[in-house]
Amino acid sequence: MNYENILISVDNNIAIITINRPSKLNALNVATINELHKAFKTLNKNNEVQVIILTGSGEKAFVAGADISEFAHFSVKEGAQLAAEGQEKLFDFIENLKTPVIAAVNGFALGGGLELAMACHFRIASDNAKMGLPEVSLGVIPGYGGTQRLPQLVGKGRAMEMIMTAGMITADDAHRSGLVNHLVPQAELLEFCNGIAQKIKKNSPYAISKAIKSVNSNFKEGKNGFKTEIKAFGDCFGTEDFKEGTTAFLEKRKAVFTGK
Numbered sequence: 001m002n003y004e005n006i007l008i009s010v011d012n013n014i015a016i017i018t019i020n021r022p023s024k025l026n027a028l029n030v031a032t033i034n035e036l037h038k039a040f041k042t043l044n045k046n047n048e049v050q051v052i053i054l055t056g057s058g059e060k061a062f063v064a065g066a067d068i069s070e071f072a073h074f075s076v077k078e079g080a081q082l083a084a085e086g087q088e089k090l091f092d093f094i095e096n097l098k099t100p101v102i103a104a105v106n107g108f109a110l111g112g113g114l115e116l117a118m119a120c121h122f123r124i125a126s127d128n129a130k131m132g133l134p135e136v137s138l139g140v141i142p143g144y145g146g147t148q149r150l151p152q153l154v155g156k157g158r159a160m161e162m163i164m165t166a167g168m169i170t171a172d173d174a175h176r177s178g179l180v181n182h183l184v185p186q187a188e189l190l191e192f193c194n195g196i197a198q199k200i201k202k203n204s205p206y207a208i209s210k211a212i213k214s215v216n217s218n219f220k221e222g223k224n225g226f227k228t229e230i231k232a233f234g235d236c237f238g239t240e241d242f243k244e245g246t247t248a249f250l251e252k253r254k255a256v257f258t259g260k
Contacts, residue, residue, distance in 0.1 A: 005032040008039055013050040014197045015043050018057050025064030026056040028112045037089045044099045047259060050205055051197035054120060055104035059186060062105045063113025083143035091119040091145045096216060098209035100200055104193045105129045106186060115144040118153060121212065124193050125171045126186035131179065132168035152219055153179050204241035205259035
């Protein structure tokens with residue numbers, strides 16, 4: 001499939017999605033959100049893809065925010081619909097993907113850009129990255145899950161300060177607060193992400209998908225994370241991956257998983 005706003009490459013079971021709007025600092029517009037949804041949906045169905053890395057083109061920005069010109073004139077109803085559709089189509093969709101998604105934050109990650117990074121399963125940032133949720137300076141609040149995911153990652157008080165001041169934090173601050181897992185020089189960012197992806201893909205794709213579901217369930221209203229974990233744990237026992245993993249361990253060899 002041809003895309004106008006993103007680039008996709010797949011090599012050795014690892015896919016890289018690059019948001020490619022450098023003249024707009026990779027800002028999210030409706031077209032880009034739609035393309036990202038299609039790309040993630042397609043890659044998630046591809047059994048050859050075991051890890052997805054998401055990044056932005058250029059050296060300045062991961063995603064510098066949403067395209068404000070698209071919604072500056074919206075009504076109350078249109079604004080709510082924008083948030084609902086965006087969350088369902090992209091942000092919640094990524095969070096619940098069975099394929100692990102790593103955000104390679106290579107510069108500014110502001111507003112919808114930070115929300116996009118937070119929807120990924122974890123984040124690795126370049127040392128020049130800056131992150132923030134500036135929405136209240138525009139008279140609105142984060143609408144793509146920012147008020148929910150940021151407190152989960154950095155704690156309520158720190159999240160409240162970031163949201164209410166509308167300020168940016170440095171990559172060092174993001175690392176110290178747990179918003180990003182690792183901090184590396186920009187030139188080494190994708191290589192570092194690829195190294196982690198290589199470790200992930202050695203493990204059972206089926207088990208990883210169940211682990212993602214179990215961790216996420218702890219943060220979902222009405223869900224009991226422990227019950228989800230128990231069921232997912234039991235489900236693993238009926239898979240080829242479990243048989244291969246335990247047999248390989250007992251035979252003292254490396255397991256070869258199929259995701260089945």
